[in-house]
Each structure stands twice: as C-alpha cells, then as structure tokens.
Amino acid sequence: MTVIALLGPCLRILDNPALYHALGQASNRGGSVIALVVEDPTQRRPGAAFTWWTRKSLPLLRSQLERLHVPLLCLQASYPAVAKVLSQQELIEKVHVNRRWGGTTAEQDASFAQILEQAHIAVQTYTAHTVHEPWDVKTGQGGYYRVYTPFSKKLLSIQPRLLDEPAPQAAGSADGDVEALVHALHASDAVHVLDWDRPAEPYDPAWAKKFPWKPGAEQAAHVLRTFLDDLLPDYQTGRDLPYEKATSSLSPYLAHGEISPHRVLYETRKARSHFRSSQNKAAVASADTFERELFWREFNYHLLYHEPDLAERNHNPRFDSFPWSWPAKATQLQQTRQAAAQPSDSESAALEARAALECWKSGHTGIPLVDAGMRQLWETGWMHNRVRMVVASLLTKNLRIHWRVGEAWFWDTLVDADPASNPGNWQWVAGTGADAAPFFRIFHPARQADRFDEHCAYVRAWVPELRI
Numbered sequence: 001m002t003v004i005a006l007l008g009p010c011l012r013i014l015d016n017p018a019l020y021h022a023l024g025q026a027s028n029r030g031g032s033v034i035a036l037v038v039e040d041p042t043q044r045r046p047g048a049a050f051t052w053w054t055r056k057s058l059p060l061l062r063s064q065l066e067r068l069h070v071p072l073l074c075l076q077a078s079y080p081a082v083a084k085v086l087s088q089q090e091l092i093e094k095v096h097v098n099r100r101w102g103g104t105t106a107e108q109d110a111s112f113a114q115i116l117e118q119a120h121i122a123v124q125t126y127t128a129h130t131v132h133e134p135w136d137v138k139t140g141q142g143g144y145y146r147v148y149t150p151f152s153k154k155l156l157s158i159q160p161r162l163l164d165e166p167a168p169q170a171a172g173s174a175d176g177d178v179e180a181l182v183h184a185l186h187a188s189d190a191v192h193v194l195d196w197d198r199p200a201e202p203y204d205p206a207w208a209k210k211f212p213w214k215p216g217a218e219q220a221a222h223v224l225r226t227f228l229d230d231l232l233p234d235y236q237t238g239r240d241l242p243y244e245k246a247t248s249s250l251s252p253y254l255a256h257g258e259i260s261p262h263r264v265l266y267e268t269r270k271a272r273s274h275f276r277s278s279q280n281k282a283a284v285a286s287a288d289t290f291e292r293e294l295f296w297r298e299f300n301y302h303l304l305y306h307e308p309d310l311a312e313r314n315h316n317p318r319f320d321s322f323p324w325s326w327p328a329k330a331t332q333l334q335q336t337r338q339a340a341a342q343p344s345d346s347e348s349a350a351l352e353a354r355a356a357l358e359c360w361k362s363g364h365t366g367i368p369l370v371d372a373g374m375r376q377l378w379e380t381g382w383m384h385n386r387v388r389m390v391v392a393s394l395l396t397k398n399l400r401i402h403w404r405v406g407e408a409w410f411w412d413t414l415v416d417a418d419p420a421s422n423p424g425n426w427q428w429v430a431g432t433g434a435d436a437a438p439f440f441r442i443f444h445p446a447r448q449a450d451r452f453d454e455h456c457a458y459v460r461a462w463v464p465e466l467r468i
C-alpha cells in the first residue's frame with residue numbers, strides 16, 4: 001500500500017500535515033510514502049529569484065526525506081493531470097495534500113480530488129501555509145475582512161491550531177512503487193518529471209551569484225532562533241531602519257514553506273511570556289509588533305482566498321478606470337522607431353513610462369533611497385519593508401505606472417515573492433487594496449530617508465557613487 005503526500009507550498013519535514021498524516025497512515029498499515037512537489041503550469045509561473053531558491057531547497061528536502069525512506073518526485077503538471085496518473089496506480093490508497101491558494105487553484109484542486117475519488121482513492125487536505133483556515137475568520141455578518149485591524153483583533157480571539165506534531169517517523173521502503181509511478185508519470189504527455197531535487201546540477205545563474213541566502217528548513221530554524229534570541233527584544237525600535245539588521249529575514253523561508261507560520265507564531269508567543277515574566281516591557285511590545293506583522297501575512301492570504309485574482313484585479317473597483325500609465329513593450333518601441341513618424345501622445349506617454357520604469361528597475365532614478373532599494377533587490381533578491389513601500393509609492397503615485405507592473409517586477413526578483421503578500425502590499429501602497437494607504441498618501445522618498453536613514457548608511461551601502 002502506498003500513500004502520497006502532496007507537499008504543496010511546504011518544503012519542510014516538521015509541521016507538515018500532509019507528510020505527517022501520510023507517514024502515520026503508512027506506518028499503521030505497513031505501507032510506504034511517496035512525496036510529490038508539483039509546479040503547476042496552469043497557475044502563475046514562479047519568478048526567477050523564487051525559482052533560484054526552490055532549486056537550492058529541493059535537494060536539501062530530498063535528503064531529509066530520504067532519512068525517512070520517503071522518495072521525492074518533482075513534477076511539472078496540472079493537478080488534474082497528476083491525479084489522472086495517480087488514479088491508475090493500484091497500490092495508492094490515499095493522497096494527503098497541503099492546500100494552496102490563489103489563481104484557479106480552487107477549481108483545479110476540486111477536479112484533482114474528483115478524479116481520485118472516482119478511482120476510490122481518498123483525498124485529505126490540510127491548511128499548512130497559514131496559521132488559520134481562511135474561512136474560519138469571519139466578520140459578525142459572516143463575510144470576510146477587508147480591513148486589517150478588526151481582522152487582527154479577530155485573530156487574537158481565535159486559538160490558532162499550532163502544529164506541534166512530533167517529528168515524523170520513517171516509513172517502509174517505497175522502491176518498487178516509485179519505479180512504477182515514475183514509469184507512469186513519464187508515460188503521460190501531460191506530466192514532466194523534473195530533476196530539481198538532484199544536487200548534481202548547481203543552479204546559480206549569473207544574476208544570482210551575489211545572493212547572500214542559504215535556503216533550506218535547517219537554516220530557517222537557525223534564522224528563527226537567532227532572531228528570537230538576538231533581535232526580537234528590539235524589533236519595535238529597529239524594524240523600520242533599513243541599514244540595521246533588525247528584522248527576522250524569515251520571509252523567503254516562510255514563502256517557500258521551509259518553516260511553518262505556526263512555529264514562528266508559537267515561538268514568538270513563548271518568547272513574549274518570557275519577556276513578561278522578566279518584566280521587559282519594551283521586549284513585550286516588540287513581540288506584539290512582530291506578531292502583528294505575521295498577521296499581515298495571514299490577512300493577505302485571507303484576501304487571496306476570497307479574491308483569488310488579487311494579482312490581476314483592483315480590490316477596489318473604483319480604480320478600474322484610473323488612468324494608469326502602461327510602459328510600452330520593447331516591440332512597440334522598435335515599431336515606433338522604425339516608422340520614424342512622430343509618436344502619438346499615448347505612444348509618447350508609453351515610451352516615457354517605459355524609460356522611467358527602466359530607471360526604476362535598475363536603480364537609476366537619481367533618488368537615492370529608491371535607487372538603493374532597487375539595487376538591494378537586484379543584488380540580494382530581497383528589500384527592506386520600509387524601502388519596498390517607498391519604491392512602490394514612487395512607481396504608482398509619482399510615475400503613475402500601474403501597480404501590476406511593479407508587482408510583476410517584484411514577483412520576478414524577490415526570493416520571498418508571495419502570491420498573497422506581493423499583490424496585497426502593492427495594492428495597499430497603490431491605494432487600490434484592502435485597508436489601503438489613501439490615494440493622497442505618498443511616501444516622500446527624501447523625507448523617508450531623513451527619518452529612517454538619517455546618516456545615509458543604507459544609501460551609501462547600495463549607491464556607492466554618491467559621495468554623501
């Protein structure tokens with residue numbers, strides 16, 4: 001008997017309900033477990049920096065799973081295509097799935113379950129990527145929250161499900177079953193078996209050479225521990241200063257599911273009770289603030305669940321007719337040049353927007369804080385939150401370029417690119433989002449620099465040609 005664990009967005013062993021329940025079932029019944037990671041081409045394609053991370057993480061996950069006798073298969077296929085192959089495998093008894101959100105995943109996942117259930121293979125799904133079930137958090141009227149503060153208050157009143165499951169036990173060997181499944185997967189035209197879990201092929205594209213990150217669940221646990229011990233007590237005072245190492249740096253680990261949000265919340269609350277008993281009020285306030293940041297992540301997933309097209313559509317439809325600029329595409333540019341005719345007003349605006357966008361992306365706007373942020377993003381795959389808000393405000397409110405253009409650049413360049421938090425925050429800054437910064441609130445880059453980078457330490461680090 002074989003049990004499948006479809007890991008979804010969770011590249012970890014601990015606090016992984018699909019894996020945990022698959023192993024439990026297999027060990028009770030003397031069966032084996034096969035783990036699947038599926039990149040689904042029917043959904044938004046992961047960005048380049050995110051993929052760089054995934055390709056470093058999967059070989060690590062594979063060797064951890066091997067210790068549990070669980071082989072890992074990495075596939076590129078729609079969920080229904082995977083279900084069709086699984087449904088033809090006689091030995092498979094049940095599929096345990098960590099849920100995913102956004103895009104058309106709800107429809108795809110329903111069809112996945114239907115195909116398997118028709119073949120008498122049971123499917124069990126779990127929420128593993130957020131602390132709360134998105135549908136558990138409801139307003140008094142039974143709807144969903146569009147404003148953060150009441151949402152976060154509501155979270156405080158709901159006891160989170162903390163995944164304190166014991167470390168999973170090894171399963172029986174799955175050798176023969178894997179071979180049969182791999183054979184069937186290769187035989188399917190709709191499924192590609194990827195070699196992303198193989199460590200032999202280092203994946204270090206030139207643009208990512210300087211990335212300072214060490215992916216993997218082990219490192220995630222280390223990053224959390226270091227943050228709790230060294231940085232959490234002063235989080236509240238330091239978190240807005242981009243030159244300080246004051247925030248947790250957990251976002252890419254959370255985005256890849258290498259650490260569970262449950263674990264981060266649980267450990268934060270434990271640290272807070274310790275601060276309380278030692279009457280360290282400032283540290284208690286810091287832990288409260290950090291918890292609220294974790295709730296922003298929950299809030300964005302809450303929105304994504306209810307608005308799966310969050311990356312494509314204004315949350316607030318009043319902005320649908322707003323005259324955003326859309327930068328001209330490269331081909332459009334060429335055509336205009338070849339025609340050697342005077343561009344129309346709208347073509348000129350699109351060309352201007354394109355030139356401005358290129359300056360923004362490459363960190364050559366001439367605005368020090370913005371350039372520093374965009375260069376930090378390019379060189380490290382990450383940008384400090386305060387600076388993310390400033391660069392996004394410049395793009396959407398000063399250049400009036402559509403937030404989707406900036407969101408797409410972040411999606412491609414952030415190692416923590418997240419289907420909920422990226423569009424959620426872009427919409428928040430642009431003013432189109434839930435509980436958003438109002439349209440008249442513009443982050444003034446020079447004033448922000450005065451307040452949060454008083455001695456220009458951050459700007460100097462990323463824009464060395466400036467002699468300030």
Ligand SMILES: Cc1cc2nc3c(=O)[nH]c(=O)nc-3n(C[C@H](O)[C@H](O)[C@H](O)COP(=O)(O)OP(=O)(O)OC[C@H]3O[C@@H](n4cnc5c(N)ncnc54)[C@H](O)[C@@H]3O)c2cc1C
Nearest residue numbers: 247248249250251293294296297385388417418421422425
């Ligand atoms: C325009 C824009 C785009 C963003 N895109 C992303 C994204 O794609 N992925 C992403 O994880 N975060 C995104 N953020 C939120 C935030 O900038 C990052 O989560 C944060 O900088 C990560 O650093 P950290 O882990 O050190 O954060 P910490 O300050 O240590 O916070 C701890 C955790 O709380 C969560 N968090 C903190 N702030 C936010 C927030 N505003 N919204 C949602 N979750 C939050 C993150 O999971 C973070 O890891 C974006 C913010 C803006 C303004």
